[in-house]
Amino acid sequence: MEIVIKNLNHIYMPGTPFERQALQDLNMQISSGSFVAILGQTGSGKSTLIQLIAGLMSPTSGNIQIGSYHLTPNSKERLAVRKHVGVVFQYPEHQLFEETVVKDIAFGPRNQGLSEKEVTERVQMAMEMVGLSPELGDRSPFQLSGGQMRRVAIAGVLALSPEILILDEPTAGLDPHGKSELLNTISKLHKERQMTVILVTHDMNDAARFADYLFVLARGTCELEGTPGDVFKEQDHLVQFALDLPDITRLINQLNRQIHPPIPTNIFSMNELENHLIERLKKVVSL
Numbered sequence: 001m002e003i004v005i006k007n008l009n010h011i012y013m014p015g016t017p018f019e020r021q022a023l024q025d026l027n028m029q030i031s032s033g034s035f036v037a038i039l040g041q042t043g044s045g046k047s048t049l050i051q052l053i054a055g056l057m058s059p060t061s062g063n064i065q066i067g068s069y070h071l072t073p074n075s076k077e078r079l080a081v082r083k084h085v086g087v088v089f090q091y092p093e094h095q096l097f098e099e100t101v102v103k104d105i106a107f108g109p110r111n112q113g114l115s116e117k118e119v120t121e122r123v124q125m126a127m128e129m130v131g132l133s134p135e136l137g138d139r140s141p142f143q144l145s146g147g148q149m150r151r152v153a154i155a156g157v158l159a160l161s162p163e164i165l166i167l168d169e170p171t172a173g174l175d176p177h178g179k180s181e182l183l184n185t186i187s188k189l190h191k192e193r194q195m196t197v198i199l200v201t202h203d204m205n206d207a208a209r210f211a212d213y214l215f216v217l218a219r220g221t222c223e224l225e226g227t228p229g230d231v232f233k234e235q236d237h238l239v240q241f242a243l244d245l246p247d248i249t250r251l252i253n254q255l256n257r258q259i260h261p262p263i264p265t266n267i268f269s270m271n272e273l274e275n276h277l278i279e280r281l282k283k284v285v286s287l
């Protein structure tokens, strides 16, 4: 399902002293089956945007088209959209509440009115998708590690079979190993199931490594967008939005001060950089 956002505005508590314009004339297009990242400093409007895309709030004005649905201020299609869009909020494990892992993951599909057989199938599928072993099913979610709890929460969203999966800072608070394991799982799901993934992150390394298109929000509007290669070329621009460069881009920029021709700056994995350098060395040695 393609997402087309046109002239989107969102104002919290309009007409009160607390009025706050969180989104301002925002325009964006997210292709079906893509993996995009939304970047921007705190307060730039990222969480507001994803709540609107997920149909959890109505915009003040503008339009979000998702497939054939239209979300506008008075649209009645928010409920229908929610069936297609799964959202994993920050620290989703805080919302776990059932006695067992299986019951927690089953909550959503059961609420959708699926038969018990279908619910069981969905739970098994979702646990497999996030790499939770079946014997954890009868355990209390609160006896698991932080990383496992987060997987249970994500499995609960995946059990609803969303076509669009939105994750708001899914790796916050996880250790580096847990972090990369979780994002690798998401990336695999995206590739295998052509699921559209929208990742909200403050981590430029994750954005560069996993997303194929980036949007940078500032003061509620999209100020910069493009492939990671395009966006991370705009170093001066990014500083303005208080955003860093990925570590690997900083390393390449540093190396490029010493070597010629420069290493391409659209390399975002150590493997790729290693291969590039080995190829170059081979050429030098054979001369």
Ligand SMILES: Nc1ncnc2c1ncn2[C@@H]1O[C@H](COP(=O)(O)OP(=O)(O)OP(=O)(O)O)[C@@H](O)[C@H]1O
Pocket (backbone or CB within 6 Å): 012, 013, 020, 021, 022, 040, 041, 042, 043, 044, 045, 046, 047, 048, 049
């Ligand atoms: N429920 C709310 N009521 C009033 N104002 C809000 C509400 N939620 C967010 N805001 C305001 O709207 C603006 C955008 O907030 P939002 O949470 O969308 O930013 P964000 O980019 O997700 O920030 P962060 O990176 O800190 O999560 C901020 O100025 C925020 O204070």
Ligand SMILES: [Mg+2]
Pocket (backbone or CB within 6 Å): 046, 047, 048, 168
């Ligand atoms: Mg937020």
